[in-house]
Amino acid sequence: MRLEKCWFCSSTIYPGHGIQFVRNDAKIFRFCRSKCHKNFKMKRNPRKVKWTKAYRRLHGKDMTQDSTFEFERKRNRPQRYDRINTEKVLQAIPKISKVKATRQKDHITKRLSVGRVNRRTEDRRELEQSISLVKAPSVLKEDATLTLPKQKVTVSYAQTENTPMEE
């Protein structure tokens, strides 16, 4: 039994799922579900279809290079059965997948953090410039506390996580 990868979306195909299509040149295309199969029949290129792993990897949305991928690489050399080795591997698999998952999550968070910072600065600038839409200038002149207090905040990755929105 082998867990294969879907040709279109790159998800794992478990036994009993999906269809395998054998082309006349003996190339096998495995699909995890009919959605991927139908897209293939429509001759769509997975690298151009946004929800596939191929697209995401190609456009830098997901992590591509990492040492944790080396563990899953297919090796064509048959291994002699070694009980100690097998037990060690079975114990290592959840650890490796956890590390891989956290690294993938960090990659995405890092990619999206630039947007978060930009949105915060944009909001801050909008608040300073357009405060007159909310409060009349005459009222602001009377009571200075009604303005947004100007603070210098050094924005680092850890801080944007923990500090709440300052109004």
Added chain:
Amino acid sequence: MIQPQTMLNVADNSGARKLMCIRIIGASNQRYAQIGNVIVAVIKEAVPNMSLEKSEVIRAVVVRTRKELKREDGMIIKYDDNAAVIIDQKGNPKGSRIFGAITEELRKFRFTKILSLAPDVL
């Protein structure tokens, strides 16, 4: 799902190119042939100057179908075309080479010679 009047490609080098199914060997009322079933076919197109000629009636075993083949473990395999390998009365292939991937189902039907000649067995 091969039935009479179905055109099949030939997956070996016996000399024929295209076959048309005439009858399915086995059950009298069986409608369709799947991978591994023997059919009686007539040669519709043949390579010139070889042992087999056009409009010869021969037996063949179906090796590839467009209709998907379902296995007990849930695996579903389908091919891009319908193809057969020409055999004699005993079940030995007439040609010496097989083209294309063959499934393990033929082993159940005792076509071991075809499996040994196949370049790729699924």
